[in-house]
């Protein structure tokens with residue numbers, strides 16, 4: 649069987665008496681951007697630390713590009729970049745010296761050039777001589793990303809990478825990650841509970857709860873498995889009363905907006921044709937297929 653870039657099989661992990669991961673199973677292929685999603689305390693950070701070889705599992709097997717994190721933490725850490733809450737930056741040093749320090753650890757070629765590029769990319773050039781301790785949370789986050797990327801890693805572990813960033817910052821980091829993935833083929837495992845932020849960049853999702861994976865797949869696969877009906881919001885001049893139009897139940901949001909329940913994507917065009925026969929349609933949008941709606945649906949069904 650073909651091995652995935654990241655393989656997690658039957659991983660169990662507890663801290664003292666507290667069982668955090670009960671039976672984790674998932675894979676991430678090379679070049680994918682995978683979202684590891686779960687409520688606070690569900691063990692996402694623990695999973696990243698296990699894959700990085702920083703902590704050890706009680707049971708189960710893992711592989712990262714063929715390396716076993718239990719024995720081969722060093723090669724895994726050399727090929728990967730990691731951004732966690734703590735960030736691991738030196739606050740009493742300026743940004744430039746922080747990056748120089750990490751460039752030296754990873755023996756980065758043409759370090760000054762690479763540092764210059766990253767400072768520019770994360771809009772820190774003007775602040776490169778300031779002590780990191782005086783940085784805002786968002787600036788520290790951007791510097792942590794620069795640090796994680798200093799050695800051109802082929803794998804990135806990102807734990808809540810957008811915490812503390814303003815909307816502009818979130819947009820630019822997300823854009824950068826997408827470009828990095830496209831141009832360099834960097835595999836990215838990203839933990840988050842801000843689902844709409846990662847929706848545009850992930851190829852696949854791993855939803856976890858209570859120490860196990862409850863669903864794993866692409867947006868389309870999860871949608872197919874869990875979405876039983878579609879809530880279609882239609883802006884129209886159609887004047888109807890009651891709560892069913894042909895066989896489609898609806899509620900009225902306001903004078904021009906109706907929300908229909910339709911059983912399949914195919915039924916969407918059928919319904920729109922019926923409305924268009926009688927009236928105008930200004931817009932139509934499926935409301936409940938975004939990642940957050942799917943996530944809550946999956947969690948409800950796995951309670």
Ligand SMILES: Nc1ncnc2c1ncn2[C@@H]1O[C@H](COP(=O)(O)OP(=O)(O)OP(=O)(O)O)[C@@H](O)[C@H]1O
Pocket residue numbers: 663666668686687688689690691692693694695841
């Ligand atoms: N070093 C540790 N020692 C003891 N307990 C720990 C340790 N690290 C984490 N835990 C506990 O393990 C559980 C899972 O924590 P973890 O940080 O992995 O979850 P998470 O899904 O990343 O949460 P969040 O979304 O809040 O970041 C929590 O109950 C936490 O208190």
